[in-house]
Amino acid sequence: xxxxxxxxxxxxxxxxxxxxxxxxxxxxxxxxxxxxxxxxxxxxxxxxxxxxxxxxxxxxxxxxxxxxxxxxxxxxxxxxxxxxxxxxxxxxxxxxxxxxxxxxxxxxxxxxxxxxxxxxxxxxxxxxxxxxxxxxxxxxxxxxxxxxxxxxxxxxxxxxxxxxxxxxxxxxxxxxxxxxxxxxxxxxxxxxxxxxxxxxxxxxxxxxxxxxxxxxxxxxxxxxxxxxxxxxxxxxxxxxxxxxxxxxxxxxxxxxxxxxxxxxxxxxxxxxxxxxxxxxxxxxxxxxxxxxxxxxxxxxxxxxxxxxxxxxxxxxxxxxxxxxxxxxxxxxxxxxxxxxxxxxxxxxxxxxxxxxxxxxxxx
Numbered sequence: 001x002x003x004x005x006x007x008x009x010x011x012x013x014x015x016x017x018x019x020x021x022x023x024x025x026x027x028x029x030x031x032x033x034x035x036x037x038x039x040x041x042x043x044x045x046x047x048x049x050x051x052x053x054x055x056x057x058x059x060x061x062x063x064x065x066x067x068x069x070x071x072x073x074x075x076x077x078x079x080x081x082x083x084x085x086x087x088x089x090x091x092x093x094x095x096x097x098x099x100x101x102x103x104x105x106x107x108x109x110x111x112x113x114x115x116x117x118x119x120x121x122x123x124x125x126x127x128x129x130x131x132x133x134x135x136x137x138x139x140x141x142x143x144x145x146x147x148x149x150x151x152x153x154x155x156x157x158x159x160x161x162x163x164x165x166x167x168x169x170x171x172x173x174x175x176x177x178x179x180x181x182x183x184x185x186x187x188x189x190x191x192x193x194x195x196x197x198x199x200x201x202x203x204x205x206x207x208x209x210x211x212x213x214x215x216x217x218x219x220x221x222x223x224x225x226x227x228x229x230x231x232x233x234x235x236x237x238x239x240x241x242x243x244x245x246x247x248x249x250x251x252x253x254x255x256x257x258x259x260x261x262x263x264x265x266x267x268x269x270x271x272x273x274x275x276x277x278x279x280x281x282x283x284x285x286x287x288x289x290x291x292x293x294x295x296x297x298x299x300x301x302x303x304x305x306x307x308x309x310x311x312x313x314x315x316x317x318x319x320x321x322x323x324x325x326x327x328x329x330x331x332x333x334x335x336x337x338x339x340x341x342x343x344x345x346x347x348x349x350x351x352x353x354x355x356x357x358x359x360x361x362x363x
Contacts, residue, residue, distance in 0.1 A: 260324035268294030
């Protein structure tokens with residue numbers, strides 16, 4: 001009912017705008033006609049004063065006078081219409097020139113918002129489009145620059161250690177250490193490639209697989225198990241409290257989401273720290289929180305952590321690529337979910353994900 005009312009109001013508004021434009025067009029034509037007749041009459045009076053024409057009456061002079069007035073009115077009216085039309089169409093010509101600039105790759109263009117309401121709306125929409133295209137171009141340039149840097153760093157590292165391993169007198173312990181570093185860099189490249197491909201696919205096409213109903217708590221539990229070796233290496237303890245709940249969502253995409261958030265918690269947790277994972281089922285949604293005891297972040301970092309390639313802690317840049325949380329944000333947009341971050345410097349961070357679901361907790 002609400003949508004129908006909005007549609008009717010929008011229809012009436014459009015009708016009023018079109019009627020107003022029609023009235024202005026009639027007024028414009030009437031003014032041109034009136035001015036043309038007045039000027040033609042004044043010119044006829046002037047010519048008659050000079051004796052070239054006679055006042056209206058029987059005979060050829062009356063016909064000549066009438067033809068003179070008609071032709072002069074036509075000439076004046078056409079001239080006024082051309083001048084007025086040129087003035088009225090100036091915003092459209094400006095937009096045409098601006099469109100050519102955009103077609104040539106220059107997105108930093110702006111047209112003046114002037115004229116009738118329709119022209120003002122068109123100009124405002126054009127400026128908004130140009131601004132968005134300019135932002136996209138900036139993001140694309142930054143993306144290419146960042147992705148080139150992220151690929152170049154591990155490749156350079158791999159090349160250097162391979163050259164060191166080519167030495168015949170290299171001790172076995174150092175060779176094993178170099179092999180471990182190379183494997184780590186290769187895994188980093190693999191994660192970077194996977195995240196870039198998945199993020200690009202999501203931004204271009206949305207879902208890659210259909211939604212299905214599954215046990216969310218079991219998915220989160222399996223995602224945590226994947227980090228068993230990292231947890232043991234850093235002697236991290238985990239507190240896992242998961243209520244049983246079914247959710248209708250894209251299972252593959254959410255698996256990437258939990259892995260990226262938990263990986264972020266492991267990366268920033270100090271040795272011997274604790275990571276808490278909790279799931280609560282509410283009447284209309286499920287709430288998942290993942291808390292670490294890392295260095296935390298200030299307000300500036302919190303505002304930017306979901307940007308592509310942004311890494312608040314540059315000392316850990318080698319452990320990630322700045323795409324994990326950007327991927328998390330995109331997946332949640334597609335799943336109609338939200339994410340909130342609570343953090344303070346030296347007090348850890350808590351990521352809270354809220355997702356809608358179709359069933360109540362499993363009994």
